[in-house]
Amino acid sequence: AQSVAQPEDQVNVAEGNPLTVKCTYSVSGNPYLFWYVQYPNRGLQFLLKYITGDNLVKGSYGFEAEFNKSQTSFHLKKPSALVSDSALYFCAVRDYGGATNKLIFGTGTLLAVQP
Amino acid sequence: KAGVTQTPRYLIKTRGQQVTLSCSPISGHRSVSWYQQTPGQGLQFLFEYFSETQRNKGNFPGRFSGRQFSNSRSEMNVSTLELGDSALYLCASKPSEGSGANVLTFGAGSRLTVL
Numbered sequence: 001a002q003s004v005a006q007p008e009d010q011v012n013v014a015e016g017n018p019l020t021v022k023c024t025y026s027v028s029g030n031p032y033l034f035w036y037v038q039y040p041n042r043g044l045q046f047l048l049k050y051i052t053g054d055n056l057v058k059g060s061y062g063f064e065a066e067f068n069k070s071q072t073s074f075h076l077k078k079p080s081a082l083v084s085d086s087a088l089y090f091c092a093v094r095d096y097g098g099a100t101n102k103l104i105f106g107t108g109t110l111l112a113v114q115p
Numbered sequence: 116k117a118g119v120t121q122t123p124r125y126l127i128k129t130r131g132q133q134v135t136l137s138c139s140p141i142s143g144h145r146s147v148s149w150y151q152q153t154p155g156q157g158l159q160f161l162f163e164y165f166s167e168t169q170r171n172k173g174n175f176p177g178r179f180s181g182r183q184f185s186n187s188r189s190e191m192n193v194s195t196l197e198l199g200d201s202a203l204y205l206c207a208s209k210p211s212e213g214s215g216a217n218v219l220t221f222g223a224g225s226r227l228t229v230l
């Protein structure tokens with residue numbers, strides 16, 4: 001069965017410093033991987049995806065993610081954090097067990113950027 | 116282009132009642148999915164609809180049901196509400212083809228509180 005793991009419940013970083021939010025996955029076959037962000041009392045906003053191609057994926061708001069097949073990881077990164085990046089971040093993998101829309105989400109990582 | 120619209124945004128019910136939540140997908144999107152988000156269980160897939168047909172259903176009791184209309188709008192219903200049904204219910208839609216075909220766009224959610 002497909003799964004993703006986000007090993008950190010919370011990541012703290014100072015504004016202006018680089019940030020990394022970790023995600024590892026377990027899939028049978030080629031993974032379709034996604035990052036979403038959620039602000040308080042809001043739905044999920046799509047940041048970026050990896051389907052195939054270049055291992056470094058660039059997304060919205062200056063975020064990028066690196067797909068690493070050997071380490072089965074898809075870490076989210078940003079060179080310089082902003083206070084406004086503080087939010088809950090979810091990694092997800094598409095499930096192959098039928099519906100193409102079904103995403104399996106990680107438990108989420110709360111990113112706190114201190115001014 | 117309007118996003119995914121969910122109504123109502125907030126509602127309070129008592130145990131034993133039933134509730135109906137509505138979702139209007141992005142214009143042209145025929146695929147609609149529903150997710151439940153709780154602090155304890157995280158984000159869990161409820162069901163997926165495409166062209167008025169349920170294509171997949173998550174591991175939820177029969178009290179949870181849904182449907183999709185010919186205009187792609189979707190509703191989900193929860194009968195005989197339990198305290199544990201308190202959650203943020205998220206609807207998402209996606210196009211059938213094109214570069215965005217793999218990306219779910221989420222609504223802001225309907226927050227249900229069961230007393």
